[in-house]
Amino acid sequence: MNISPHTTLLQWYEDYGRHDLPWRTNPDPYAIYISEIMLQQTQVKTVLERFYFPFLERFPTLNDLAEADLDDVLKMWEGLGYYTRARNLHTAARQCNGKLPDNAQDLLKLPGIGQSTAHAIAAFAYCEPLPIMDANVKRILHRYYALTERNDKKLWEYAYKLFDAAHPFEYNQAMMDIGATICLAKKPLCGFxxxxxxxxxxxxxxxYPASKAKKIKPVRFRNIIVYQKENRYALIQRRTRFLSGLWGFYETQEKPDTPMKPIGEITQNYSHFTLQAHVYLCMESFLPEGYEWFSVEEIAQLSLSRADHKVVSLL
Ligand code: SF4
Incomplete structure (x- = not known):
């Protein structure tokens, strides 16, 4: 007799699931929402150890988040990367008027929430019978159905096919746990x-799926100029799409023709490029438009990218 995969999955989840993850024991939809956004591009361990609790302590409710300054939200997000997530959280909180939508269809209307995240929040917070499809689940589905082609639209059909609508919470959590602990990318433990x-x-x-052609990440070479006046340094709050809202030092492709002292080099890997920069200290009184002066103590209160933190460590 062939036992249903739902039965074995449920039993496995009961025996081996990661039941003690805090966003599984806290039924507050807002806390589930925060965890799902943090987990979009960050590992469970990092979210758990450094970000989930401090963020909820600082912004315990959706209203607290809505009323906060974006600068404060970015500061709490510092080190987690992919800052668009933090900006979208803040915008979404302001759109919600204190109450998170209680179904996937309305959750999808909020910035930063795609189909899988909407399904995850709806399934975990409200038990809506919907499958999720994060990277781990995608890998399982490709293998389970022996699919070589990468086609998200078709994969959603398979996600619904395997889904256990009677147990949306347990099924989805089990799939995430199997992806994270058993159906591993490089060494799947099929026997377990x-x-x-x-x-x-x-x-x-x-x-499964067929491997992607490897893309070579481009390297951006830059010069970072730290303008200094007495014991203060010049930074600007970025308004560009990338790292928007974070504070940073003056960055340029061309090295300015002014006397400067080299103080080091930094390298920072981003998802789509690697930054390599020479860092200089410049005592010129000239300051590009929009920059403001800060002491080291004041800089510590600003939200900075990892690259700019590396620059600070050179000062
Ligand atoms: S771990 Fe093995 S048996 Fe389980 S879904 Fe992945 S490939 Fe299939």
């Missing part, structure tokens, strides 16, 4: 997997 019986890809899991 509750989906093994019916998994079509288990004999060659690494072939």
């Amino acid at each position: 997997c509750p989906l093994e019986t019916n998994c079509r890809g288990k004999t060659a899991p690494l072939t």
Whole structure:
């Protein structure tokens, strides 16, 4: 007799699921929302150890987040990266008027919430019967159905096909846990997997999906000029799309023709490029428009990118 994958999955979740993750024990939809946004591009361990609790302590409710200054939100997000998430959270909180929508369709209207995140919040906070599809779940589906093609639209059909609508919370949590602990990207542990019986890809899991052509990340070479006046340094709050809202030092492709002292180099990896920069100290009184002067103590209160933190450590 072939036991249903739902039965084995539920049993596995009961026995081995990560039940003690705080966003699984706290039913507050707002806390679930925060965790889902943090987990979009960040590992569980990092979110758990450094960001989830301090953020909720600082902004315990949706209203607290809505009423906060964006600068404060960015400061609490500092180090988590992908700052658009923080800006969208802040905008969404202001749109919500104190109450998070209680269904996926309305959650999808908020900035920063795509289909999988809307389904996750709706399933975990309100038990709405919807499957999720984060990177881990995608990998399982590709393997379980032996799919080589990467096609998200079709994959959603498979997500619904395998989904256990009677247990949306447990099913989705189990799928995330299997993806994180068993159906691993490089070394799947099929012998321990509750989906093994019916998994079509288990004999060659690494072939599903077909591997992507490797992209070489471009390197951006820049000069970072730290303008100094007495014991104060010049920074600007960025208004560009990338790192918008964060404070940073003067950055330029061309090295200005002014006397400057080299103080070091920094490298920072971003998802779509690597920054390599020479850092200079400049005592010129000339200051590009929009910059403001700060002491080191004041800089510590600003939200900075990792690259700019590296510059501060050179001062
Ligand atoms: S049997 Fe193996 S390949 Fe299939 S879902 Fe489980 S871990 Fe992944």
